[in-house]
Amino acid sequence: MTALPELPPSDRVRIRFDPDGARPREVRVPAGATLFDAASWNGIAVDSTCGGHGTCRKCRMRVVEGDVTVSRLDPRAFGPEELRAGWRLACRARAEQDLRVEVPPLVTRPKAATVGVGRQVILRPALQKRCLTLPEATLADQRTDLERLRDALPDLELRVDLPAIRNLARALRAGDHTVTAVVVDDVLVDVEPGDTSGRLFGIAFDLGTTTLVATLLDLATGTPVAVASRLNPQQSHGADVITRISATMTDPTALERLTALAHDGLDRLAGEVCADGGVGRGEVYEIAVAGNATMTHLALGLDPEPLGVAPFVMASRSFDDLTAADLGVRAHPRARAYVFPALGAYVGGDIVAGALASGMDRDRRVRLFIDIGTNCEILLADGDRLLATAAPAGPAFEGAAIRCGMRAAPGAIEGVKISDDDVVLQVIGDVEPTGLAGSGLVDAVAAMVAAGLVDASGRLVAPDAPGVPPGLAARLQQVGQERVFVLHFRGDDPADSLYLSQRDIRELQFAKAAISTGWQLLLEEQGLTSADVAQVLLAGSFGSYLGPAAAVRIGLVPDVALLRIVSAGNVAGEGAKMALLSVRERAAAQALLEEVHYVELSDREDFNDRFVERLAFPV
């Protein structure tokens, strides 16, 4: 059940829904919302086969107290008696005042999908198909092909380009005047001969720095048909965004290559999910893409250099009128593309998608959203305002800056426990450990702080320090000039073992200081403390693996009850799915751009002081 979005009270009206046979529900919605949307947002089932487009005339409700504004009274929907009794089509009736509304029992199952962090999304895709049988022309009716089509779609104000007109003319003759119009938003994408209205698909892409994920969705039913993922092929030009931006600055041909690699990666995934799902590429009429600002710029062939240097300026926050071809994806030749807008150079479309998927904009609770990576994006919602910032966490979690670091792949240590005198490792794939993943790093340092092996200042203690048991003291070794803690011995030389060095601990310390300064400043900005935080959502592939206890232990996240720390999973990809499933969700994503107040950390005079304050580990 989705909570209500919160806006200033003056813009709100109260609606009491009385669903047949269920308990009444009172909701508050923005004035001007349709009864259909008000019900959809609040999980109240409404009959509809057209998804609120005003054509199926199934979303009947009876207004029993107050009055609604009706944008278009459909004379075929109700008789005069019914109108007098208050019956209206929910998708055409706008709530401008407080209302009581009776909702009749369901005749058909409403089309909805559960996505994101428990979000129920009523199907209302930007993509729709309309099967039409157009009257044949006569000398008395010489309307053009296009006029004939427009007259059959009076509820749409179509934008029609030349190829669509070409295909319309062909399809009308090939399909014996029965054709299917393919519409995305207000764009006539194609006109197909005959009735193809049952086949309409979209692909949601998570365009990650590390990983690309594609989900093929059946937009007639809202169900996922196939999923595929692969490493971002841009990896060859650097593991993180900064390295890739640098590549374009030093090599004038790199941008073109990076763009081509992104296109190739997305296109291969599109091919895979279409093959898996038994769907033709030409049946995919829209794609949605959620990526950070750098990945988005690179995929669109936009110079990312200004993102890499202060003052961190994007070419554009959002992009209109994109096609799948602009992103290198071979789908229907005129398939459209929705690319998530970005809040800032370091709070990109992936975070907007994540905020959407986790419902950050529609909750009264104080919630923190933390996407941990080289660049750590943080959102704070308190039901009133939505604040965002980006903290420069550095590469500690990616493994690159850590001596024995590696990605979260088979052989990676992802969990570390220290009990009494021994170290217990949790290794991905149940094989001999070969390196330390980001979550293992956090776990290890948390355990070492708890065991007194690392002091509050982040220094590894000496082997002979008081209270260090002999088994652990044996692991405190020297490699070169540096003190290390051996996690896994390989041979006699500690340099050959898997260990954590003093410098590794510093890297993590810097990262956690940057991140915690970020959320700390956001909380202060709203006059809140850690104690007020009702939920911490950990997002991103790293965040999903992170152990809440360890994260609290080292001060990476606020010190709240562990049950309140939730792994949100691949929220960017979920957001992209939501954008395909519902224009309303897409509008909510766009609205986030206006609602979110971005706090630039590098601009703040007190950032360095705060950063230093938060370097210490809680002991």
Added chain:
Amino acid sequence: MTALPELPPSDRVRIRFDPDGARPREVRVPAGATLFDAASWNGIAVDSTCGGHGTCRKCRMRVVEGDVTVSRLDPRAFGPEELRAGWRLACRARAEQDLRVEVPPLVTRPKAATVGVGRQVILRPALQKRCLTLPEATLADQRTDLERLRDALPDLELRVDLPAIRNLARALRAGDHTVTAVVVDDVLVDVEPGDTSGRLFGIAFDLGTTTLVATLLDLATGTPVAVASRLNPQQSHGADVITRISATMTDPTALERLTALAHDGLDRLAGEVCADGGVGRGEVYEIAVAGNATMTHLALGLDPEPLGVAPFVMASRSFDDLTAADLGVRAHPRARAYVFPALGAYVGGDIVAGALASGMDRDRRVRLFIDIGTNCEILLADGDRLLATAAPAGPAFEGAAIRCGMRAAPGAIEGVKISDDDVVLQVIGDVEPTGLAGSGLVDAVAAMVAAGLVDASGRLVAPDAPGVPPGLAARLQQVGQERVFVLHFRGDDPADSLYLSQRDIRELQFAKAAISTGWQLLLEEQGLTSADVAQVLLAGSFGSYLGPAAAVRIGLVPDVALLRIVSAGNVAGEGAKMALLSVRERAAAQALLEEVHYVELSDREDFNDRFVERLAFPV
């Protein structure tokens, strides 16, 4: 001086302009028109360098009686004293009631061009360039490149596509933050580094069935820079539209070839005028094209078959969002294209352009517009309604169906006089005659009717008929089974001579009957007779050569004083120029689609009776 368009009186307001030093002018304009437009439409000179876009603040006027609605009060334009005294910017002030307005003396010359049939067009192109110096980004001002641009153009609601964003980012850095935005209508076509605002060009195309004409216009000044023409290369697939349509019906590859030929023809002309004018192709940001429906369909790659068979259905009347590339013209890579909309399959964009250029929509007089060709388009305006029809004239005027017919080229007889006993020929290029042009055909038949060589029924008289002088009788010969009239002897055999056959005369007779039935029915539809016609405009390359006296003599045009019959020249091309020069004229062309009532002749039961009635020659 352009007359006012006439609309229902309730929508009109009266404005009395008092220009400094000139006599007052009272005009009536649609309520809601700006003072700028009201003055422009009525030839009252207004200072302006931005063309009414609200940026130059030069179009100052003082409202001394009544009050105007101001859409956006520019605080930099006037002080409080001036505002109280009634000073307003004319382009921002809308007339919603009767007004008296003082117009100050001119400081600069208004930019205007004389085009079409004596039309004065105030420069207000859809294409504009704006040179901007954008503030550099700082950490406190992290607006995106696009936001920075939009904020500098508050009067425009730009549509911006991906390539424009790419170029904006590049230009901002290359031009040291001084850039020039290239805008066509509401589309950001490009952003160029530095100040390029002085260079903006467009090409107006007359896309004729026979001839293509291109005019390169400097849209900063409204002046034509270069003109070029060539035969339509589609000639190889037939001389007229029906033959070309047939070609696509019998050969599935013909459409693609015809489209390519049109593209090639237009593109070559573009190259020629750019070379002549010293203008780079990349400086041409918009083209305008006026052609009949078939030529337009072929050029846009649209199947013309439905245009060739009843009920004569177009794919679309108008086309939005076209680019020059859609018409095969290499100009700026994202140059836009305006294609004149069509009224019907046989009253195409060329006629709409012609009606615009000849001001058919803004005149109180009864005027007939006749474009003579294989298909003859006829417009009738009476200050109240605008009627249109198309008459199937057949190929008589094109020369193809006439035994000794040829195009109007050197060697073609274009004029024929019969005095007493002799025939005097007027030949193009002052060479030995080699054939008979369409105008010569009309002249010859008119002279023969006057000389009694052709009777009212259209029959050639016998050489021994009473009253035929011997010199003319000698020219009445037999070729095969057919009687002919020899215009020019070549050797002894009359079959070798240049002659007019009985069948040729029948062809012309059918053509003139079809055409005169057309205008006759339009006149009747409005309750008018020939005597009411104040002006007959003859358009098209054939109409321009036609002798008014001969046209009246055979009944091709109404029997009005010859001075009232005016050759209008290449009005389609003039209309295309107007569309480039002024968005207002473009809107007027679009409005014609709503204003014109199309009368389908082939649908009328009385057409055949009328046609037979009008076969006779007036004697």
